[in-house]
Amino acid sequence: MKALYLKIDKYLLEHFPLLWHSKTPYVLIGGIVLNILFFVIGFLTVDLSFLAKDELWDHYIDSYLVLLHLVLVVIANSFWALGFYKKNAIRHYYPVSPLYFTKLFALLFVGFMSLLTPFFTYNLGLQAKTSTYINDTELSKEIDIINQANLFLPSSENPYLFTKRVHPSIFPLDHISYDANLSNWENVPEFANQPTYSPYDHPENNDTIDGLICQFYTSYYRSNNKECDEYDEDEYLKKFYFPSKQFQLERLSFYNYSNIAISQSYFDANQDDDSYSSYYYYIDTDEYGEDGNTEYRQYAPKMHRWIKQQEMDSIKHLIQDYQKVLGKYELESFIDLDNYLNYLKQVSFHPKRYNLVHKSAGKFHQENLKFTYQQSAKDMAILADSTYNQPLFYVDQSRLMNIYGNFKYAKQHGVTKDELIGVILIALLMVTFFLFFEFVPFIQMLLSIPITGGFVIINALVFAFLYETTPYYSGKSETILGFQFLLVTGGLFLWLLYGLKSHLNKKFTAILMCMVYYVIPFIIPVFIQLMDQLTRYEIIGPCYSGTITEFTFWHDLMIPQVIIGGGVVLYLLYYRLVKLYYAKAE
Amino acid sequence: MNKTYQDKLANVQTHISNNDLSLGFRLLVDCVLDVKDSAFYKAIIALTEWREGSNYNESEYVDRLLQLVQELSLIQLNESNNNTCLLAAKQLSKRYGGNRFQLGPIDLEIHTGEVWGLVGENGNGKTTLLRMLAKDLKTEAGSLEFPFYTDGGTLYDLRTQLTYIPQRTPKWFGSLKSNLKFAANHYGIKGEENELLVLMMIIRFGLWPYRNHQWSELSSGYKMRFELARTFLRAPKILLLDEPLANLDVLAQQLILEDLKSLSKSISNPLGIILSSQQLFEVEKIADKVLFLRNGVPTFLNELEGIEHTEKTVIEFDCEATREAINTAFSSLKVVELHFNGGIYIVTFEGGNLTHKVMQAFIDHQIEVKYLRDISKSTRRLFLK
Numbered sequence: 001m002k003a004l005y006l007k008i009d010k011y012l013l014e015h016f017p018l019l020w021h022s023k024t025p026y027v028l029i030g031g032i033v034l035n036i037l038f039f040v041i042g043f044l045t046v047d048l049s050f051l052a053k054d055e056l057w058d059h060y061i062d063s064y065l066v067l068l069h070l071v072l073v074v075i076a077n078s079f080w081a082l083g084f085y086k087k088n089a090i091r092h093y094y095p096v097s098p099l100y101f102t103k104l105f106a107l108l109f110v111g112f113m114s115l116l117t118p119f120f121t122y123n124l125g126l127q128a129k130t131s132t133y134i135n136d137t138e139l140s141k142e143i144d145i146i147n148q149a150n151l152f153l154p155s156s157e158n159p160y161l162f163t164k165r166v167h168p169s170i171f172p173l174d175h176i177s178y179d180a181n182l183s184n185w186e187n188v189p190e191f192a193n194q195p196t197y198s199p200y201d202h203p204e205n206n207d208t209i210d211g212l213i214c215q216f217y218t219s220y221y222r223s224n225n226k227e228c229d230e231y232d233e234d235e236y237l238k239k240f241y242f243p244s245k246q247f248q249l250e251r252l253s254f255y256n257y258s259n260i261a262i263s264q265s266y267f268d269a270n271q272d273d274d275s276y277s278s279y280y281y282y283i284d285t286d287e288y289g290e291d292g293n294t295e296y297r298q299y300a301p302k303m304h305r306w307i308k309q310q311e312m313d314s315i316k317h318l319i320q321d322y323q324k325v326l327g328k329y330e331l332e333s334f335i336d337l338d339n340y341l342n343y344l345k346q347v348s349f350h351p352k353r354y355n356l357v358h359k360s361a362g363k364f365h366q367e368n369l370k371f372t373y374q375q376s377a378k379d380m381a382i383l384a385d386s387t388y389n390q391p392l393f394y395v396d397q398s399r400l401m402n403i404y405g406n407f408k409y410a411k412q413h414g415v416t417k418d419e420l421i422g423v424i425l426i427a428l429l430m431v432t433f434f435l436f437f438e439f440v441p442f443i444q445m446l447l448s449i450p451i452t453g454g455f456v457i458i459n460a461l462v463f464a465f466l467y468e469t470t471p472y473y474s475g476k477s478e479t480i481l482g483f484q485f486l487l488v489t490g491g492l493f494l495w496l497l498y499g500l501k502s503h504l505n506k507k508f509t510a511i512l513m514c515m516v517y518y519v520i521p522f523i524i525p526v527f528i529q530l531m532d533q534l535t536r537y538e539i540i541g542p543c544y545s546g547t548i549t550e551f552t553f554w555h556d557l558m559i560p561q562v563i564i565g566g567g568v569v570l571y572l573l574y575y576r577l578v579k580l581y582y583a584k585a586e
Numbered sequence: 587m588n589k590t591y592q593d594k595l596a597n598v599q600t601h602i603s604n605n606d607l608s609l610g611f612r613l614l615v616d617c618v619l620d621v622k623d624s625a626f627y628k629a630i631i632a633l634t635e636w637r638e639g640s641n642y643n644e645s646e647y648v649d650r651l652l653q654l655v656q657e658l659s660l661i662q663l664n665e666s667n668n669n670t671c672l673l674a675a676k677q678l679s680k681r682y683g684g685n686r687f688q689l690g691p692i693d694l695e696i697h698t699g700e701v702w703g704l705v706g707e708n709g710n711g712k713t714t715l716l717r718m719l720a721k722d723l724k725t726e727a728g729s730l731e732f733p734f735y736t737d738g739g740t741l742y743d744l745r746t747q748l749t750y751i752p753q754r755t756p757k758w759f760g761s762l763k764s765n766l767k768f769a770a771n772h773y774g775i776k777g778e779e780n781e782l783l784v785l786m787m788i789i790r791f792g793l794w795p796y797r798n799h800q801w802s803e804l805s806s807g808y809k810m811r812f813e814l815a816r817t818f819l820r821a822p823k824i825l826l827l828d829e830p831l832a833n834l835d836v837l838a839q840q841l842i843l844e845d846l847k848s849l850s851k852s853i854s855n856p857l858g859i860i861l862s863s864q865q866l867f868e869v870e871k872i873a874d875k876v877l878f879l880r881n882g883v884p885t886f887l888n889e890l891e892g893i894e895h896t897e898k899t900v901i902e903f904d905c906e907a908t909r910e911a912i913n914t915a916f917s918s919l920k921v922v923e924l925h926f927n928g929g930i931y932i933v934t935f936e937g938g939n940l941t942h943k944v945m946q947a948f949i950d951h952q953i954e955v956k957y958l959r960d961i962s963k964s965t966r967r968l969f970l971k
Contacts, residue, residue: 013764014780017771086759087768093745094772094820503724583741585724586717 018100022107023083030076031114038118041065042125048330051133052399056126056409060119069122073115080111081434090439090582101575104438105431105568112427119423120415130410139407142325146400148303149322312341326395329403333395421560428564432571436517439578441510448514455515459488475533482530489519500580513581520574524566528557591620591663591853595655602651607644613848614651615790617658620853627782629654634789663853670698671733672824672858673719678728680714689714689882691728696824696858699851703873704862705965711882712862713753716826719860720750734823746773749822751813753829762804762812763788763797770819787815791845806833810842818849825850827861831868839868847872866966867959878965885968898922899940900967902932904957905948915951919943930957938962 012020019025045059060066089096097103134142306314316337326333436445466480473479496516499509532554538547594617601610618626633650636642679690689711696702704712717723719730721741735744758765766784775783788797791811796804804812810830817825827846831839850859863869870876878885905912912924912931920936935944941960948955961967 010781013767014771014777017768021768087765089768089772092769093742093749094769095743095746095774096772579740579742583721583745585721 017089018103018107021084021087021089022104022111023080024107024111027076027080027111028114031111031117034072034076034115034118035121038065038069038122039125039128042122042127043129044125046126046129048133048403051130051403051406052329052331052396053402054406055402056123056130056406057413059126060122065122069118076115077430077434084434085437088438090578093582096579098576101435101578102572105435105572105575108431108434109427112430113423116423116427120419123413124415127410127413130406134407143404145318145321145325149318316341326400329400331396331399331403335395421564425560425564428568432517432521435575436514439582440514440517441507444507444510445514448511448518451511452515452518455488459484475536478529479533482526482533485519485522485526486530489516489523492516492519496577500577500584506581506584506586509581509584513577517574520570521567523570525558525563528554528562532558590665591617591661592659594620594853595659599652599655602648602655605648607647607651609844610651612790612845614654614658615786616848616852618654619786619790620663621658621661622854623661624779624782626654626658627786629657630789631782631785634785634794638794665853672696672698674729674731674733675719676729678715678718678725678730680718680723680726682714687711687882689718689879690884692877692884694877694884696860698856698858700858700874701847701850701872702858702860703869703876704860704879705864705866705869705876706862706879707969710879712879713828715879716750716828716860716862719824720748720826721745722750732824746820747823748826749817749820749824750826751810751817751828751830753832755809755813758801758812761798761800762793765812766816766819769816773820775819783819787819790818791815792841807835807838807842810834814842814845821855823857825857825859827859829862829864831861831863831865839865843868843872866964866969870964876965878968880968885965897936897938898962899935899938899944899960900932900962901935901941901944902930902957902959902961902966903944903955904930905953905955907953911951911953915947915953916944919947932961 008025009020012025045063046056054062089100305311319335319337319340323333323335463481463484466484467477470476470480492512492515496509496512498504499512532551535552535554537550539550540547594613598610598613598617601607601613615630618630633647633654636650637647673694673696675692675694677691677693679688679692681688692715694702704715706712714723718725721730721744732744732748735747763784766787767780770780770784785797788794791814793808793811793815796808799808801809810833814830825846830842834842846859846861850857861869861873875886907915909924909926912933913921916924916933916935919940922934922936924934925932933944945955945958948958959966
């Protein structure tokens with residue numbers, strides 16, 4: 001092994017001095033080993049218990065593994081740095097190509113990336129193991145079972161609490177309360193945000209439920225695309241119901257108090273949608289949401305038929321299938337099926353549960369809440385009357401949802417753009433940090449810190465003076481700061497060039513080298529920010545008398561790719577000064 | 587006079603025949619380096635490995651050396667021009683601390699194959715001058731030209747061929763050999779040639795047993811040899827050495843000076859060398875020109891030769907005799923000045939080439955002399971003023 005290492009080392013030294021100097025092949029090998037190690041750890045970490053209790057998407061940060069990774073990277077970098085700084089072509093005036101630092105930059109970047117990517121491979125290990133627990137076919141089947149069973153089971157996390165036993169509000173019914181005037185509205189299938197329909201003007205749509213006169217419709221909301229308020233939405237009528245005539249509402253019990261637990265389309269969410277919330281909260285599909293709505297409509301007729309015809313065996317088999325799903329994931333549950341089915345018969349099929357609407361929209365939600373609370377109390381009273389000392393059912397649904405959230409992450413996540421940019425940014429910071437000490441004298445670097453600090457303080461005072469003495473205008477501070485920064489940076493740069501070419505003291509020139517090095521990453525974003533500030537303009541808004549701000553393409557340039565890429569380009573240009581500095585006589 | 591390749595080989599053969607094997611071998615390595623043929627590199631390396639092994643036999647070693655000489659003699663080499671100007675300084679000067687110390691103005695020209703000695707007491711500007719010539723220190727006045735450097739590159743590119751070895755060499759890390767290979771690689775010496783040439787330099791500078799040693803495992807002398815090996819791998823045009831003999835024993839000093847002398851007159855890569863040293867006699871022995879600095883003012887030894895040495899004889903000696911006895915012994919000679927610094931006498935006589943008469947005077951008066959040297963042509967005289 002040692003002989004092989006020596007052979008490789010000698011080959012690199014004789015043929016590729018930069019590779020040998022940067023130790024990139026060894027760092028890469030170490031990085032690959034580290035990646036494999038983290039993948040295996042991630043793979044071995046996942047089991048059913050993990051899937052039920054933990055979340056894949058933040059486990060790396062939450063676990064101690066991030067510390068292990070950090071320690072390993074620090075150790076690896078320390079050893080690497082010891083080797084790296086042992087040789088230095090520049091300080092010995094060896095001939096180097098004009099692209100010497102560019103190549104070195106690239107090699108170091110590759111090496112550091114390999115040390116940082118275990119963050120990804122760990123997550124990929126988690127995802128790979130998670131994916132072994134289910135395939136797409138099984139997933140689809142399980143979702144069907146869960147969603148249908150969910151119509152018969154409370155979805156609250158803690159079934160022992162009254163407040164948690166509230167059944168969902170009516171769906172898809174609502175009460176129209178607008179004073180509107182729309183003739184022949186029935187012929188408008190998608191009538192828009194025209195508050196013109198008045199129930200009182202359309203008695204033909206009236207229906208009486210438990211003595212109350214009601215009209216019902218389903219609606220949805222859509223952004224009105226107005227420039228003045230992007231959040232402004234209009235309500236659209238989707239469908240009008242003749243409850244008693246078309247749907248025989250009194251029979252559609254489950255429309256009113258059940259919802260979709262998890263949508264099939266949940267797993268087809270856009271991969272770019274990598275916010276944490278989308279993995280968890282999206283599970284509780286809004287009952288008014290399009291996805292849940294669609295599936296709900298698929299299930300409802302069958303469920304309705306089961307209820308209507310009291311097909312208790314079908315319901316029983318469904319709940320048994322549900323129990324199998326729970327058993328597969330080793331989730332804690334208890335359902336006394338026979339008694340629970342009796343409970344369903346007594347409580348859920350009772351027609352009075354549909355008396356949930358009121359002609360006063362303002363009171364609707366309050367009434368609804370009051371009712372559901374009372375209804376829950378009744379339900380619990382039934383349970384309390386039973387001879388059992390324990391509840392008829394207990395399902396750890398939150399953990400089931402957690403498992404499916406993890407499935408979604410495993411299926412969709414991979415490596416996101418934001419994560420990749422974050423890791424690239426860290427790697428670039430490491431490269432610029434380590435390359436800095438490749439050429440800058442350490443003492444001058446130390447001296448440059450307080451000098452730069454003093455420089456910043458002086459500039460802060462100048463900024464304060466300029467700010468106080470300049471009349472107010474929009475974006476004043478950004479503009480002053482941008483101009484000041486670019487002027488000072490430009491001055492520093494010119495001073496450095498002068499120092500490199502003239503008789504300016506070499507040690508002082510080294511300090512200038514350091515100071516310019518510190519500000520390079522900020523030049524591009526400050527410049528774009530300033531240009532954005534200078535080119536934006538106000539126009540009269542179309543919606544009201546105020547003005548709105550219009551931006552030019554500079555505004556769109558404030559993206560990580562431009563800022564990071566620009567910083568890298570500036571650093572690579574900066575490195576061309578290093579040879580000038582080293583050639584300079586003291 | 588510049589020696590031709592065949593002269594050098596003949597010289598090698600003579601040394602080997604006289605059983606001066608170490609010197610003969612080193613000069614043989616120089617010839618091989620001139621030839622630049624990997625087959626001969628391998629032969630030298632194989633010979634070195636064999637010599638270090640347990641089967642070493644001196645007579646066989648001599649035979650193999652002579653065999654190599656024989657093979658080398660069949661090769662024809664184009665002799666390079668050994669009189670190219672490498673560095674031309676005109677009115678070079680620099681001041682420190684206002685006007686408290688001024689170096690120069692100095693005019694000098696260094697040609698290929700020349701070795702310059704730079705002598706003077708401490709604090710008289712030797713290091714400053716070397717650093718100025720190395721472009722490591724800016725000059726205040728005068729011009730400095732490097733005629734060999736005409737390809738319009740940057741100052742950095744110039745300094746890749748203008749090598750300066752300071753008195754205190756910087757620490758390096760890793761093995762001696764890997765450092766040399768790294769340096770050679772940057773100079774475009776890659777692959778097998780890299781390995782062979784590095785080993786040749788290791789052999790040439792007597793570093794073979796230490797090739798895998800670290801910096802901390804080497805003595806000062808071997809650190810200097812390492813620096814020389816690294817420098818010669820770079821095929822420099824000019825080599826500036828600041829006190830390379832400091833911390834070296836007498837034998838090592840002589841060895842390094844002889845090596846420098848020989849390498850400067852390389853046929854394939856002749857170079858100009860300037861070295862500063864306190865070892866006046868050793869430096870004067872190998873230097874083509876000697877520059878003496880006192881308070882920053884230069885004096886060239888060849889200037890002294892033309893003016894003074896034919897008129898006076900200056901002898902430096904050490905003995906236990908009293909001053910009266912010495913005066914009595916020199917009564918028949920015209921003593922201009924007799925100086926005693928507490929350890930050494932320095933006496934100046936009217937007339938040139940009187941060394942043999944001085945020695946005869948000591949013999950006649952039965953004065954036992956521990957040490958005697960004619961310093962009429964040496965910058966040693968300048969230290970007395």
